[in-house]
Amino acid sequence: xxxxxxxxxxxxxxxxxxLTGCQSGAGVSPATTPSRTIEHAMGTSEVPVSPQRxxxxxxxxxxxxxxxxxxxxxxxxxxQSPDYLGDRVEGIDIIGDGNQPNLEAILNLQPDLILxxxxxxxxxxxxxxxxxxxxxxxxxxxxxxxxxxxQLYAEALGKSAAAEQLLKDYRQRVQQLQAAxxxxxxxxxxxxxxxxxxxxxxxxxxxxxxxxQDIGLSRPPAQDDPEGYASRLSAxxxxxxxxxxxxxIYSTYRPGGTSKAAFVRHPIWSQLQAVQQDRVCEVDGxxxxxxRNILAANQILTDVxxxxx
Numbered sequence: 001x002x003x004x005x006x007x008x009x010x011x012x013x014x015x016x017x018x019l020t021g022c023q024s025g026a027g028v029s030p031a032t033t034p035s036r037t038i039e040h041a042m043g044t045s046e047v048p049v050s051p052q053r054x055x056x057x058x059x060x061x062x063x064x065x066x067x068x069x070x071x072x073x074x075x076x077x078x079x080q081s082p083d084y085l086g087d088r089v090e091g092i093d094i095i096g097d098g099n100q101p102n103l104e105a106i107l108n109l110q111p112d113l114i115l116x117x118x119x120x121x122x123x124x125x126x127x128x129x130x131x132x133x134x135x136x137x138x139x140x141x142x143x144x145x146x147x148x149x150x151q152l153y154a155e156a157l158g159k160s161a162a163a164e165q166l167l168k169d170y171r172q173r174v175q176q177l178q179a180a181x182x183x184x185x186x187x188x189x190x191x192x193x194x195x196x197x198x199x200x201x202x203x204x205x206x207x208x209x210x211x212x213q214d215i216g217l218s219r220p221p222a223q224d225d226p227e228g229y230a231s232r233l234s235a236x237x238x239x240x241x242x243x244x245x246x247x248x249i250y251s252t253y254r255p256g257g258t259s260k261a262a263f264v265r266h267p268i269w270s271q272l273q274a275v276q277q278d279r280v281c282e283v284d285g286x287x288x289x290x291x292r293n294i295l296a297a298n299q300i301l302t303d304v305x306x307x308x309x
Contacts, residue, residue: 033112038156041118041138042125047156048112048133054157055095055106055132057116059286060141062089063293064150065115067166068159074109076101079253082286084299107131115153117141141292142229144210150294166294173301174214181308184216190223190243190274192233193250193285194258199233199241202249206230208288211300219243235268245307246274251285281307 035046055074056062059082062075066088074095075081081089095105099120106114111132117140121128128134135156137149147167154163178184189212191202203209204219206229212219222233222240233240250257258266260282264275274280287299 035133036158038133038135038152040135040152040156042122042134042136045129045133045135045156047135050158051113051156053109053111054113054115055109055111057101057114057121058140058292059290059296060117060137060146060149060292061115061153062092063291063295064153064163065157067150067294068154068157068162070157070159073111074106078286078290079251082284082290084284084287084291084296101128103127103131113156115156117149142207142289143205144207144213144229146207146210146293146297149292170294170297170301171214173298177215177301177305180305181215181217185218187217187245187308188220188243189217190220190241190246191288192241192246192248193289194248194263195256196258197235199235200230201233201240202230202288203228207292207296208247208300211297212304215301215304217304238268238272241269242272243274245279245281246272247281247283247288247303247307249285249288250282254285257285279307 034049036049038045038047054065054070054072056065056072057076059078062072063085065072066085072092074093076096076098077094078098093105093109095109096102101124114128114132114134116134117137119140121136125134125136135152137152139145139149141149150163150167151160154160181187191208193200193202201223203223203225204213205226209219220240220243222231222237225231248260248263250259260280263269264280269275281303283303287296291299
């Protein structure tokens with residue numbers, strides 16, 4: 001335990017020395033790259049007009065950057081790179097897991113822009129800003145604020161027009177899905193995740209909830225909360241869990257989650273109308289929870305279309 005703590009302290013000291021060197025300008029040529037001023041959740045940052053080496057601190061800015069045609073040089077992951085992003089993530093260095101970025105790893109990548117959210121990186125903002133201009137969104141996208149976040153990331157990347165086109169295309173897909181469903185407001189959609197015997201519902205105020213709301217789909221009263229993004233429900237509260245369709249969030253790489261096969265066999269949950277009518281659709285947590293931007297939003301549209309077909 002002492003060795004682990006000692007190594008951690010040494011690593012932090014090494015980063016501090018490197019950052020001090022960068023800050024003092026020792027051996028660093030004066031910056032000549034044209035820049036723009038970007039306003040964000042932590043103030044303002046002078047960002048290169050055309051960033052070339054971008055580091056992202058969450059899946060949401062990773063999703064946004066890739067959608068905008070920018071491949072980051074480094075990213076945080078949650079266990080592993082999201083499957084829904086496919087081979088787009090090949091060659092991107094991993095600079096930490098969860099909300100624990102490795103500052104030394106980021107520094108070694110020599111980024112010219114860092115993108116993240118205030119929720120995950122506020123405490124490290126000053127250190128990150130010494131490495132490269134850092135732009136943070138106010139929220140992480142989990143509360144349905146992902147379109148605003150996409151627009152801010154796009155502004156920092158010099159891709160605002162591309163972001164507007166992505167959002168336009170998304171809205172067009174929503175309209176097409178609404179037409180295919182005919183009366184989306186007549187369908188009640190339940191969104192659940194079941195780690196062990198605890199049931200959590202993702203509400204109308206969540207990332208996935210915002211996409212369902214865009215489509216116009218209804219939610220059970222217990223899940224129709226525009227403020228909180230998730231709520232804990234009792235396994236016996238069948239009315240709160242049930243719907244015309246249930247989207248069951250499951251991730252193969254996160255142990256302890258309940259799969260569709262286990263869910264429909266459960267003595268209580270098997271009583272749900274959606275289970276009895278075979279209207280339970282298993283969906284990826286990397287998309288429905290962690291994605292929180294435009295590519296994940298489009299994948300949710302695809303999942304809904306496939307499930308309701």
